[in-house]
Amino acid sequence: MRHNHTILIYQFGRKPMVIDESLLAYILQISRKMAEMRRLSPVLNYALKEAINLVGAERGYVVLVSDDGSLDFRVKLDSSGQDIEHPEDQISRSILQEVVSTGEPLVLRNAMQNERFGQADSVVVLGLRSIMAVPLISRGDTIGAIYVENRAIRNRFSQDDAVPLVVFANQAAVAIENAALNDELEARVQARTRQLEQATQRLEESWHEAVESNRVRTVWLSQIAHDLRAPLGIASGALSLLNEGVLGSINAEQREWVEKSLQSVLHAATLTEDIFDLSRLEEGQIRLHMEPVNTERFLNGVYELAQGLPWAEGVQLSLEIANSLPWATFDAVRIQQVLFNLLANAQKFTRQGSVVIRAEQQPEPDLIHISVSDTGKGIPPDRIETLFKRFRQVDDSASRHEGAGLGLAICRELVTMHHGKIWVNSEPGTGSTFTFSLPTNLPPTPMVTG
Ligand SMILES: Nc1ncnc2c1ncn2[C@@H]1O[C@H](COP(=O)(O)OP(=O)(O)OP(=O)(O)O)[C@@H](O)[C@H]1O
Ligand SMILES: [Mg+2]
Known part of the structure; x- marks a missing residue:
């Protein structure tokens, strides 16, 4: 025998709601699952699927209120879980607007006959009959709404059906807000990571450029030093021979000039040798004999x-x-x-x-x-x-x-x-x-x- 207890749910500043115990247990089970999901999109999808299932609707939508107050159609599904095309043309905006601005749930048993919404274009054109829309309220703010409907069937939803959906929406709102915050955080981390990657890339590029220009300079220097070695060798050799008198005797004044020239050439040769050495060191061309x-x-x-x-x-x-x-x-x-x-x-x-x-x-x-x-x-x-x-x-x-x-x-x-x-x-x-x-x-x- 099945015991069908009912439970009273008290909400601050509102009428208490009566809900079947097993239904509440089921909603809590879904809520726990939602709380475990960390990203917004899966949470929204799951929440809507369960909402449609909970009240036996044909279709459903989740809208979120954007920063500028406009309604953002985030998920739209039919009862088989398929995506609905052109959601904005398929839904009664006036109903949604009402729910979001009042923060109160709305149940329309026969929308076409309803005095307030029966004239709304969407209701007439789409032949909307049974509609239920509940706000998503998190920490006192209406962050969006869940909207479910049946087109053909009149009197599909009763006021009682709203209770589980409202209870469910309260749970969903918290999960949605958490996931949205998590997404935002993730997006910020990703943006920072991207910035960091770009900065690193720029740094790497300039480093490569610097290395390349340094390499070009080194090669160039090494080439010049190399080309100077031979003529300087010839000049210093010839000056040494002149100085030593091997090529014939020279007078004191000539010797003085030869010696000065020899000093200069030897100095230039040392310098050339240093440049050559350093270039080869930088190019890694010098091997040590350990x-x-x-x-x-x-x-x-x-x-x-x-x-x-x-x-x-x-x-x-x-x-x-x-x-x-x-x-x-x-x-x-x-x-x-x-x-x-x-x-x-x-x-x-x-x-x-x-x-x-x-x-x-x-x-x-x-x-x-x-x-x-x-x-x-x-x-x-x-x-x-x-x-x-x-x-x-x-x-x-x-x-x-x-x-x-x-x-x-x-x-x-x-x-x-x-x-x-x-x-x-x-x-x-x-x-x-x-x-x-x-x-x-x-x-x-x-x-x-x-
Ligand atoms: N012992 C020292 N006392 C004072 N200053 C020094 C001393 N050693 C180096 N320096 C300074 O460091 C500079 C660089 O020295 P480095 O040996 O690299 O070049 P250099 O002696 O000027 O030229 P090179 O060694 O190529 O002939 C010198 O020009 C000098 O200003
Ligand atoms: Mg020196």
Whole structure:
């Protein structure tokens, strides 16, 4: 035997509604399902299908109130769940408008005979008879309406049928509003993501452009440097021969000019060599020859050679090895090149005091620091950041000194290739210390056999 209990539903400020218990249980079941759906479109579709089913209607519509107050036909279905074409021509707007503006449900048993809506064009033209429309109210606002109808049948809906639909619509409204908020949030996230993607793309494009123009410049420089090498070699060779008297004796005045020319040509050749080196480093064309090196002996060798640099009268050069150094695997030719660039700078910018080559095993295993300190003019703090970029000198063009600004850029490339770092501590007027780190446990270059 089936117990048919009825339940009273109290709504704030409204008449209580009476509803069958099993029907309420069914509505709650649908509501739970709606609440689980997160996107608006499926919620609307599901809600309408269930609404049509609940009251046995032929067709149904869900409209939502847009921000500007107009009605947005979001879903329109017939009883078999098919989409209805041209929904706006098929529905009585005046009825919908009434429900949305009053927030009250409306049941028309025979719309064509109704004194208020019987004259509405849509009602007449479409032969609308049984219509029921209930508002979707969420948090006190009417956000839309559910509208169901039967065309042929008169008296299809009774006032009682409105109760389950109203109860259902109250549940649906909350689910719809949540889903709409969720959609909006999703749309915002998507818009932000799109903006971010566009920004990233623009960044990537400009990065590619920069890389490309840098590459073009590097190739161009390398080409020029390469082409200059041979004529400079010929010129310096010929000048050396003249200078040594191999091509016949020359007088004192001629010798003076030959020597000056030779100095200039050698300077140009060094510069060319640096440009060539840096370009090839940047293009990744220079390979290191990594071999185990007795670090202390290596540094002593560098120190001996460095004594031959044209140091100023009052400058004292020394080597300090803090504790005994391990052997390390590196490219001795290239690390010597780094040290000579640092020493050449120290020589160039120090008139008085001392220049110290210092090497120290670090507390971290497999790492040594090698530095060149001077008591020279020092570097202003704001110039330190750009120092290691090519063609950068601390002084502006008015007081430029000899040199292209390539030495430190070459140092940085070479040290980085050894997985080390290079940095400077300096105080204007007091001096500078350029230090680089060198891992000692790098693998040696494999021997080519066969
Ligand atoms: N020991 C130092 N003391 C003071 N300033 C320095 C020192 N070393 C480098 N600098 C500053 O950093 C700039 C860049 O040095 P870098 O070795 O790259 O170029 P350069 O010596 O000018 O030219 P190049 O090395 O190509 O002949 C120098 O021009 C100088 O202004
Ligand atoms: Mg230099």
